[in-house]
Amino acid sequence: MPAGRPGPAAQSARRPPPLLPLLLLCVLGAPRGGSGAHTAVISPQDPTLLIGSSLQATCSVRGDPQGPTAEGLYWTLNGRRLPPELSRILNASTLALALANLNGSRQQSGDNLVCHAQDGSILAGSCLYVGLPPEKPFNISCWSKNMKDLTCRWTPGAHGETFLHTNYSLKYKLRWYGQDNTCEEYHTVGPHSCHIPKDLALFTPYEIWVEATNRLGSARSDVLTLDILDVVTTDPPPDVHVSRVGGLEDQLSVRWVSPPALKDFLFQAKYQIRYRVEDSVDWKVVDDVSNQTSCRLAGLKPGTVYFVQVRCNPFGIYGSKKAGIWSEWSHPTAASTPRSERPGPGGGACEPRGGEPSSGPVRRELKQFLGWLKKHAYCSNLSFRLYDQWRAWMQKSHKTRNQDEGILPSGRRGSARGPAR
Amino acid sequence: MFEDFQADSSISPLPLLEAKIHQTHSLARLLTKYAEQLFQEYVQLQGDPFGRPGFSPPRPPVAGLSAPGAGHAGLPLPERLRLDAGALAALPPLLDAVRRLQAELNPRTALLRRLEEAARRARALGAALEAVLAALGAEPREPRPEPAAAAAAAAAAAAAAAGAFPAKLLGLRVCGLYRDWVSRTEADLGQLVPGGPA
Numbered sequence: 001m002p003a004g005r006p007g008p009a010a011q012s013a014r015r016p017p018p019l020l021p022l023l024l025l026c027v028l029g030a031p032r033g034g035s036g037a038h039t040a041v042i043s044p045q046d047p048t049l050l051i052g053s054s055l056q057a058t059c060s061v062r063g064d065p066q067g068p069t070a071e072g073l074y075w076t077l078n079g080r081r082l083p084p085e086l087s088r089i090l091n092a093s094t095l096a097l098a099l100a101n102l103n104g105s106r107q108q109s110g111d112n113l114v115c116h117a118q119d120g121s122i123l124a125g126s127c128l129y130v131g132l133p134p135e136k137p138f139n140i141s142c143w144s145k146n147m148k149d150l151t152c153r154w155t156p157g158a159h160g161e162t163f164l165h166t167n168y169s170l171k172y173k174l175r176w177y178g179q180d181n182t183c184e185e186y187h188t189v190g191p192h193s194c195h196i197p198k199d200l201a202l203f204t205p206y207e208i209w210v211e212a213t214n215r216l217g218s219a220r221s222d223v224l225t226l227d228i229l230d231v232v233t234t235d236p237p238p239d240v241h242v243s244r245v246g247g248l249e250d251q252l253s254v255r256w257v258s259p260p261a262l263k264d265f266l267f268q269a270k271y272q273i274r275y276r277v278e279d280s281v282d283w284k285v286v287d288d289v290s291n292q293t294s295c296r297l298a299g300l301k302p303g304t305v306y307f308v309q310v311r312c313n314p315f316g317i318y319g320s321k322k323a324g325i326w327s328e329w330s331h332p333t334a335a336s337t338p339r340s341e342r343p344g345p346g347g348g349a350c351e352p353r354g355g356e357p358s359s360g361p362v363r364r365e366l367k368q369f370l371g372w373l374k375k376h377a378y379c380s381n382l383s384f385r386l387y388d389q390w391r392a393w394m395q396k397s398h399k400t401r402n403q404d405e406g407i408l409p410s411g412r413r414g415s416a417r418g419p420a421r
Numbered sequence: 422m423f424e425d426f427q428a429d430s431s432i433s434p435l436p437l438l439e440a441k442i443h444q445t446h447s448l449a450r451l452l453t454k455y456a457e458q459l460f461q462e463y464v465q466l467q468g469d470p471f472g473r474p475g476f477s478p479p480r481p482p483v484a485g486l487s488a489p490g491a492g493h494a495g496l497p498l499p500e501r502l503r504l505d506a507g508a509l510a511a512l513p514p515l516l517d518a519v520r521r522l523q524a525e526l527n528p529r530t531a532l533l534r535r536l537e538e539a540a541r542r543a544r545a546l547g548a549a550l551e552a553v554l555a556a557l558g559a560e561p562r563e564p565r566p567e568p569a570a571a572a573a574a575a576a577a578a579a580a581a582a583a584g585a586f587p588a589k590l591l592g593l594r595v596c597g598l599y600r601d602w603v604s605r606t607e608a609d610l611g612q613l614v615p616g617g618p619a
Contacts, residue, residue: 045584079469079476107468109526110585114470122478125586165528 039063040073040115040123048129048215051163055099058090059115059124070095072118077128078111102130104163131163133217137192137210140224143231143325146261147317150200150228152183153193154210157219166214170194175205175225202228202318230322234259234314237271237293237327242308242335249302249340255294256310259327268316272326273297278305278334302340307332438556442613445549449607452542456600459535463596466527467589478590484572486511488598489605499559501609506554508602509547513540514570516599518577519592526585539599550606553613 040061049055059075061068073095075082088096095115105111110127117123135157142152152170170183183194200206206228210221237256245251254273262269271289275297276282289295300306309332315324464472480488486508493501520536527533580591 046586076470079473107466108528109467109589112468112470112586112589114586120477125584125590127585127589167528 042113042115042124042126044126046110046127046129048131048164049102050216051104051130051132052101053130055097055102055128057097057099057113057126059095059097061093061123068117068123069093073123074116074118076112076114076116078106102128104132104161105130108165129164129215131214131216132158132161134158134162134166134212134214134219136219137168137212137221140208140210140221142208142224142226143233144200144228145232146234147202147228147232148200149198150196150206150231151189151193152196152208153189154221156192156212162214162216164214164216166212168192169211169213170208171211172196172206172208174201175207200228227320229318229320231325232262232314232317232320233325234262234312234327236330237310237312238330240308240310240330240333242306242333244335244338245296247338249338250298250300252297252300252306252308252335252337253294254297254308254310256330258293259312259314262314262317265314265317270313270315270324271295272311272313273308274329275306275308277301278307300337302337305334305336307334309333438553439615441549441556442553442610445546445553446607446610446614448546448549449603449610452546452603453600453607455542456539456596456603459539460596460600462532462535463592466523466530466532467593471589471593478593480594483591483594483598484511484515484576486515486598488601493605498609498612499554499557501605502550502554502613503559505602505606505609506547506550508598509543509550509606512543512547512595512599512602514573515576515595516540516543517570518573519595522577522581522588522592525581526588539596543599543603546603546606550610553610 040059043058043060047055059070059073061070061073069092070089071092073087074084075087075095075097077099082097082099086098088098090096097113105128110129112125113128114125115123137154137156139155140152141154142150144150150172154168154170156166156168168186170186171180172183173180183196185195185197187193188195204227205225208224208226212219212221237259239255239257241255243253243255245253252275256271257263258269269291271292273286273289273295274283275286276284286295286297297306297308309329311329312327313324314327315322317324461472470476489504489508493504496504516536516539520533520540523530523532523536576591577588580588
């Protein structure tokens with residue numbers, strides 16, 4: 001086994017030769033199977049260049065006088081032979097190369113520029129790093145899950161395409177004091193994100209920014225200032241249950257539990273409900289379900305399966321005035337409305353218990369109900385139980401009217417089923 | 422005992438030993454697949470001409486480890502298995518060294534994890550093979566002349582100092598050796614498996 005010698009690239013004038021134990025690797029300088037020591041050195045070694053710039057390189061052959069001369073040498077770049085007109089013989093042992101208007105590197109490990117002997121054997125190689133300096137990262141957004149951590153996301157400048165490996169570092173510090181800290185858990189919610197898992201202060205603003213660095217330079221984003229309490233989100237509401245409301249064929253009752261992690265703080269939480277028919281992709285959203293853990297969906301189609309989801313916005317925690325951040329939607333829960341022969345309306349809004357009546361057909365009905373109550377009710381104890389009773393009465397009487405008049409479920413008149421009038 | 426196990430099919434081997442041989446052979450077969458995947462992933466990340474058919478860079482010996490020789494298949498089986506075990510012991514520090522180089526060339530890629538896994542797998546297969554050899558009563562392999570880890574680390578440092586292209590070539594060589602030796606081990610163990618080729 002031949003003793004190792006340092007490769008010729010390591011012996012170039014720009015670097016001192018490394019100290020090597022006897023059995024070390026010699027990549028490009030060891031004799032190969034008795035063929036003699038034919039080696040070369042490329043200059044520059046591993047240059048970094050801007051896209052569109054030019055490169056002048058040389059391949060200088062070393063070795064025994066019977067070895068290759070510049071005459072037979074040629075270049076390849078990423079495995080493709082370069083046209084001979086780009087090369088020029090400088091002297092007996094040196095071949096020069098001129099490349100213009102370089103494109104961005106094909107791989108982040110560098111483009112492979114190789115000097116070959118006439119027989120195709122590799123004499124030396126150099127990796128070219130051609131790209132762009134990073135642009136300023138922007139659009140930093142952050143959120144805290146239950147006030148325990150902080151996750152931030154950003155957009156790299158120039159959409160991230162620098163053709164060079166670019167390192168992004170999220171930095172943060174307390175606004176008026178403290179040292180710079182560096183986030184360590186990257187790519188948690190996508191390629192440009194970082195997660196700070198602990199040791200975060202409340203009631204005091206943080207300054208957050210992103211630094212981008214590559215071989216051609218660096219860039220820093222604008223500083224984002226925030227208080228953890230202003231960017232709180234939480235888990236989706238658990239235990240979402242959807243059930244029928246007695247025999248009412250156009251209503252479903254939705255109940256849920258306040259997210260447990262923040263349940264002691266959610267004095268002003270907002271909830272949002274969305275629902276859709278089983279075989280539809282269009283969700284209907286019920287907004288502004290304020291600070292309650294139940295809601296009634298009305299104006300639904302009878303005999304139809306609905307999927308329902310709920311999410312929570314824990315705004316106003318510890319007096320924060322900011323909008324808050326919606327949680328993810330809860331897992332879909334399904335239920336079906338009772339069947340009916342009477343065609344139902346297409347959809348409606350949520351009727352919060354004890355709250356304001358919502359708009360649309362329900363509102364009209366409620367107006368009628370109140371008018372009816374004025375005439376018929378002798379007590380002032382209005383309740384939705386009474387309202388339910390009235391609705392049930394309305395539906396019964398509507399069914400009876402339809403049967404008497406021979407009206408089919410589609411609303412068309414048909415042959416009379418009952419005794420003729 | 423090794424020769425008896427090999428030559429006399431009427432001797433029924435200890436069930437545990439047979440199971441151990443089967444197990445080690447299966448492990449070698451699995452690692453052969455992983456080693457090929459590692460090689461392909463490696464060449465892809467280095468870019469052309471790495472991985473192109475006909476790419477034939479220099480292949481000097483690496484820190485005392487060379488590829489299985491042409492005469493390897495002609496050696497007696499115990500000797501082959503000892504050479505396999507020796508190679509598997511030499512590979513982990515070389516794979517670690519390549520991983521450190523690739524951390525600069527291809528940071529934050531899955532290749533780094535694969536190289537780490539390859540080092541662990543080579544250790545595991547080497548240990549299993551040593552256990553089989555010990556159970557068969559074969560002579561232990563000779564200890565290596567110097568700490569393998571130090572030699573591999575120095576090799577990596579030399580390659581890094583020589584430039585990115587020599588560093589890429591070193592990794593190509595090591596991944597190729599890993600693939601060759603694991604595959605060789607699978608073939609050699611296959612001859613120990615009862616019913617396998619003689």
